[in-house]
Amino acid sequence: MKRTQHYRMKNQLWRRVFVVILIVIILCICSLYLVQHKPATLKPEPKAVRHTDKAASESVIKNLNQNVLLKNNNLAVSFNTQLRDSGFIGTALVVQHNHVILQQGFGYADKKKNRLNDAQSLYQIASIQKGFTATLIMQQVRAGKLHLNTLLSQYYPNIPDANKVTIKEMLTMTSGLTEKMDANVFTTEAENVAFDAEHTTVLSSPRWSYQAINYRLLSGILMQITHKSYSDLFNETFNKKYHLEVSDYKDFMTNQHRTIGYKNADYSQLAPENPLSYAFETGTGNMAMSAGNLYTFYRLLTDHVMLNENSLNMMWQHPVTSRYAAGMYHYDEYNTGHGIQVGFEPTIILTKNGQDAVILMSNENAIGKSWQPLAKQLFAQMTAIKIIK
Incomplete structure (x- = not known):
């Protein structure tokens, strides 16, 4: 048992x-x-930057509203001399190996009032604004509300060939679109873009062509997605969140640091001040800022604060047929942006990591004259990088 x-x-x-x-x-x-x-x-957003990179970034951008000239730095002294000898009018900012070695004003912000340009002077950034619009687009892509292969017809079905044009092609200006005529009356940003859409047509050749209509339509798409005006979305993102102190034309006109635009070096010809001409440039060129804050914008991109690395690479990926993407021209070792507005000419050229840069913000734009070659000359001297002319 x-x-x-x-x-x-x-x-x-x-x-x-x-x-x-x-x-x-x-x-x-x-x-x-x-x-x-x-x-x-979706993969979680990676940390913006490594701790050491973030510290370096914060170090270089925290005092960008102060005049700087490192007199013990031979390059800074040489650049200061070259800028003066060239007759440059505006603010120059030079960053070498993550250190501001020069930030100086040259000439007058307002000759009539004997007010000189300095580190705090505000300039129209003209077409460089397209990079801001592209960043807003990529943030919507990251949020899953838009895709780079989304067709224009989803938002503007009546535009010719809209069912063949993608968001990516508009960012790189390979859409083949152009505008038949400009509006002569402004009401709201949304209605302005609606007018542009009604007068958009197709170029005879689909090759790359610099056409502002691409970025006006992108602005319209942003307004449709977010149900906000472009100005409100821009202000919430770049001013309230990132504190870049960008001014629209209305605020620029009353800002104590604004610069007067001139059409020649002796200050005898003022650039016309036409609020309507700026109002029509929704998303393409009606904002103003200082050289230091413009540099900060690009550092927030290259340090992957505004966009993660993958999103930034997608935004800056240019087609084989051109070097243009998202408001800049992209080369193997550097990126460059440039704008022209009556009386103003901004130029920026910087290395891929943003730690070496030359920015020339000018409030003088004479016919047949440009400060862009000077910016490239200084950048090449500083970095020994061969610049494509």
């Missing part, structure tokens, strides 16, 4: 062990299945 009970107890023990082992095996198989079939989700 005892032997029979012992045998039964032994069998029960082995059954329990077998059940436990079986349960463990089933749980392992289920866990493996769940891992392999986990629903696809």
